[in-house]
Amino acid sequence: MVQRIEVPAREGRGALVQAGTRFRAVDVEGKQCGDVFAFCAANPSEFASAEHTRVSCGRLFPRIGEQFVTNLRRPILTIVEDTSPGKHDMLVAACDPTRYQLLGVQSWHASCQENLQKVMSEFGRADIEVPQPINVFTNIPVLGDGSLDWRPALTRPGDSITFRAELDCYVVLSACPQDIVAINDKNPTRMALEVLDG
Amino acid sequence: MVQRIEVPAREGRGALVQAGTRFRAVDVEGKQCGDVFAFCAANPSEFASAEHTRVSCGRLFPRIGEQFVTNLRRPILTIVEDTSPGKHDMLVAACDPTRYQLLGVQSWHASCQENLQKVMSEFGRADIEVPQPINVFTNIPVLGDGSLDWRPALTRPGDSITFRAELDCYVVLSACPQDIVAINDKNPTRMALEVLDG
Numbered sequence: 001m002v003q004r005i006e007v008p009a010r011e012g013r014g015a016l017v018q019a020g021t022r023f024r025a026v027d028v029e030g031k032q033c034g035d036v037f038a039f040c041a042a043n044p045s046e047f048a049s050a051e052h053t054r055v056s057c058g059r060l061f062p063r064i065g066e067q068f069v070t071n072l073r074r075p076i077l078t079i080v081e082d083t084s085p086g087k088h089d090m091l092v093a094a095c096d097p098t099r100y101q102l103l104g105v106q107s108w109h110a111s112c113q114e115n116l117q118k119v120m121s122e123f124g125r126a127d128i129e130v131p132q133p134i135n136v137f138t139n140i141p142v143l144g145d146g147s148l149d150w151r152p153a154l155t156r157p158g159d160s161i162t163f164r165a166e167l168d169c170y171v172v173l174s175a176c177p178q179d180i181v182a183i184n185d186k187n188p189t190r191m192a193l194e195v196l197d198g
Numbered sequence: 199m200v201q202r203i204e205v206p207a208r209e210g211r212g213a214l215v216q217a218g219t220r221f222r223a224v225d226v227e228g229k230q231c232g233d234v235f236a237f238c239a240a241n242p243s244e245f246a247s248a249e250h251t252r253v254s255c256g257r258l259f260p261r262i263g264e265q266f267v268t269n270l271r272r273p274i275l276t277i278v279e280d281t282s283p284g285k286h287d288m289l290v291a292a293c294d295p296t297r298y299q300l301l302g303v304q305s306w307h308a309s310c311q312e313n314l315q316k317v318m319s320e321f322g323r324a325d326i327e328v329p330q331p332i333n334v335f336t337n338i339p340v341l342g343d344g345s346l347d348w349r350p351a352l353t354r355p356g357d358s359i360t361f362r363a364e365l366d367c368y369v370v371l372s373a374c375p376q377d378i379v380a381i382n383d384k385n386p387t388r389m390a391l392e393v394l395d396g
Contacts, residue, residue: 051248051291051330060289060344071328073296091258093249098271129327130269132249142340146258 007034007191010177012115014123015195016041017165022080025136025173026192030157031185033176035094035112035133038068038076041168044125046070048077050090050132060142061088067166068134075166077134084159089135091148095178096130103180110177119172136161138176138183152185162196205232205389208375210313212321213393214239215363220278222360223334223371224390225353229383231374233292233310233331236266236274239366242323244268246275248288248330258340259286265364266332273364275332282357287333289346293376294328301378308375317370334359336374336381350383360394 007013012035017023025034040046049071054060056069068077093099096113113130120128137159139151165171175191178184205211210233215221223232236246247269252258254267266275291297294311311328318326335357337349363369373389376382 049291051289054346055290055297058346060340060346071291073294073300091249092253093247093269096271099253102271132330142258148252148256148258 002197003195005193005195007173007175007193009175009188009190010110012112012119012172012174013193014119014170014172015193016123017169017171017195019165019168022162022164022196023171024160024162024194024196026158026160026194027084027137027153027155028157028192029189030155030159031153031187032155032189032191033138033153033178033183034136034191035116035174035176036136037116037131037133037172038165039120039125039128039170040070040076041170044120044128044170046072046074047129047131048134053090061090076169077163078166079161080164081162084137084161085154087137087139087154088161089138089140090132092135092140094130094133095176100180105180112174112176115174116172120170123170125170140183150181150183152182200395201393203391203393205371205373205391207373207386207388208308210310210317210370210372211391212317212368212370213391214321215367215369215393217363217366220360220362220394221369222358222392222394224356224358224392225282225335225351226355226390227387228353228355228357229351229385230353230387230389231336231351231376231381232334232389233314233372233374234334235314235329235331235370237318237323237326237368238268238274239368242318242326242368244270245327245329246332251288259288274367275361276364277359278362279360282335282359283352285335285337285352286359287336287338288330290333290338292328292331293374298378303378310372310374313372314370318368321368323368338381348379348381350380
């Protein structure tokens with residue numbers, strides 16, 4: 001392993017990952033969702049795109065060996081390993097201050113959107129779009145009538161999902177601060193972003 | 199009715215619609231998908247957002263009486279009537295030149311993305327993002343294993359879906375030029391955008 005970046009509960013962290021390098025999102029304590037984002041280093045207006053990925057793989061979420069593509073339909077990430085129960089989401093937007101206001105929160109609340117923007121600002125890339133995230137470990141099934149259900153994550157301590165970067169990219173992992181709906185079992189905890197040797 | 203805008207096969211057309219006004223996407227000949235986009239007139243960086251709408255309505259697609267919200271989580275459109283069989287999509291990206299290249303098309307091919315960009319340029323708004331469209335009449339079911347299936351539209355001639363604008367917005371309808379996969383029964387045809395009195 002090259003680098004382990006601790007992601008405190010409710011915060012985000014990032015890394016510049018070279019093409020061919022693997023990286024891993026780790027749920028350290030279990031039942032914790034992570035929002036993963038990937039932006040092309042050469043041009044962050046190109047990023048991992050949920051709606052283009054669904055067309056590319058013909059599924060709601062890629063399987064092991066399948067790829068995420070960008071809004072220019074270029075492969076940017078491949079899933080290479082998944083030790084979690086395999087429940088992930090690409091349907092729901094990153095939480096943001098308005099989401100918490102609408103849920104009744106009166107004061108400031110950490111959010112994946114602000115976590116992303118903070119990390120990308122630190123990379124000197126404050127002007128990014130906020131894409132639909134790759135919501136790892138996030139258990140939001142589509143029911144038979146087309147409705148969605150926000151269920152607690154099924155991950156156990158140490159579960160991880162590993163990707164290989166197909167392009168040089170900024171990768172951001174936000175340990176989702178959601179504590180109103182049940183996706184983090186109402187107890188947001190820390191994660192880790194491990195950048196492995198290629 | 200105030201205004202009926204004919205949308206030629208494979209092309210796009212738009213209108214500036216005031217809050218409170220209804221408008222309708224019409225499949226004139228049947229089995230034709232339309233890509234609908236809505237951008238706030240005051241600030242086109244705010245637009246109808248699939249991933250925020252799914253959170254707001256708790257479904258893959260809103261039902262009659264339910265709303266589409268923007269990337270700032272404000273209601274922008276409400277579905278008020280639907281005379282079609284009710285199969286619509288918000289999962290797959292607008293087709294674009296790269297989509298057709300990847301499908302084996304060697305030369306230029308019309309696309310919903312270029313149609314959108316052309317219409318918005320004519321409104322003096324060339325710098326928009328290309329959002330995930332509201333793919334009306336588009337029959338792409340999610341199967342039990344999470345896979346998607348590109349099926350022919352089920353619409354009959356004259357079927358329509360009617361929205362009410364909740365904000366002043368630019369509305370664009372692209373008559374999808376897709377003729378490689380089956381969603382338009384491999385025969386793209388014309389549509390109409392009807393702007394009704396409020």
